[in-house]
Amino acid sequence: MAERLNGYRILILETREEAQFSKLLAEQGADVVQCPMFTIQDAPDPAPIEAWIRRAIDRPLDDLVLMTGEGLRRIMKLARARGLDGAFVAALAGSRKFTRGPKPGKALREIGLEAQQTTEKPTTEGVIEMLGKLDLKGRRLGLQLYPDKDHGALIGALAAQGAEIDAVLPYAYDSKAADANIVTAIDDMAAGRIDSVALTNLGQVRRLIEAAKAHGSEAKLRAGFDRTLIASVGPAVSGELAAHGLRTDVSPADEAYFMRPLISAMAAALAKKLPRQGT
Numbered sequence: 001m002a003e004r005l006n007g008y009r010i011l012i013l014e015t016r017e018e019a020q021f022s023k024l025l026a027e028q029g030a031d032v033v034q035c036p037m038f039t040i041q042d043a044p045d046p047a048p049i050e051a052w053i054r055r056a057i058d059r060p061l062d063d064l065v066l067m068t069g070e071g072l073r074r075i076m077k078l079a080r081a082r083g084l085d086g087a088f089v090a091a092l093a094g095s096r097k098f099t100r101g102p103k104p105g106k107a108l109r110e111i112g113l114e115a116q117q118t119t120e121k122p123t124t125e126g127v128i129e130m131l132g133k134l135d136l137k138g139r140r141l142g143l144q145l146y147p148d149k150d151h152g153a154l155i156g157a158l159a160a161q162g163a164e165i166d167a168v169l170p171y172a173y174d175s176k177a178a179d180a181n182i183v184t185a186i187d188d189m190a191a192g193r194i195d196s197v198a199l200t201n202l203g204q205v206r207r208l209i210e211a212a213k214a215h216g217s218e219a220k221l222r223a224g225f226d227r228t229l230i231a232s233v234g235p236a237v238s239g240e241l242a243a244h245g246l247r248t249d250v251s252p253a254d255e256a257y258f259m260r261p262l263i264s265a266m267a268a269a270l271a272k273k274l275p276r277q278g279t
Helices: 018-029 046-060 067-082 084-095 102-110 124-131 152-160 176-190 203-214 218-226 235-243 259-273
Strands: 009-014 029-037 040-041 063-066 098-101 140-144 164-168 171-174 198-200 227-234
Touching: 018 259, 029 140, 029 176, 040 067, 046 067, 046 164, 063 067, 063 102, 063 203, 063 235, 067 084, 067 102, 067 140, 084 176, 098 102, 098 124, 098 227, 124 152, 124 227, 140 152, 152 164, 171 176, 176 203, 176 218, 198 259, 203 218, 203 235, 227 235, 227 259
Parallel strands: 009 029, 009 198, 063 098, 063 140, 140 164, 198 227
Antiparallel strands: 040 171
């Protein structure tokens, strides 16, 4: 990249995809400040997950679709606790296995299995596109879901292809437990300790606003945004910022709405706008 981020403190709001983003920023020399936006917990009621595991053993799935690596690991955690892990892995060995991006594939390899196919795009749309090319009529399809997402489009698309869908939601998010992290991040921005905040999905904007209101920090959040470079990955995030009366300072050029172009745009903007910390 033409400009590096040495000396700049970049705040990222952690969700499922942010580990890679943090790595890319650190590679460019940034001092990355990570703010977890939720904690992950086991599903409050393990009975439906255990029942799903037992069905997969008793009537092995034709196909398994994994949306997250976390999901499979939580399923395996419960399977081990119930003494079902060996039978479960053996049952999955004969299923076609599909993953949304590389992370679920890594979780599969941890239990000695391989995905037959991985999406080119690690999105729900990518899963729909990948599976849309297959004949699913009459096939028993296990679908591992994740929280805080409307999966109606995916389930509808699979049902329209004739699949017999058996879905499982093996974990939950606890956003309240992470509010303290968000309040600290707001304080850091308001105090000028953050050079740029990088926003990669609109849910991050909503969570910031929500947590700020809940803790009486809304004015402080807006003051923090006033003195911090706001980087948005694309139109959806920028639109959400605008809906709350907030601006976007920088976004990727040429409609390249991805992490690397966002980092390049941030580096160029920071070099023009701000001295590096300590200079």
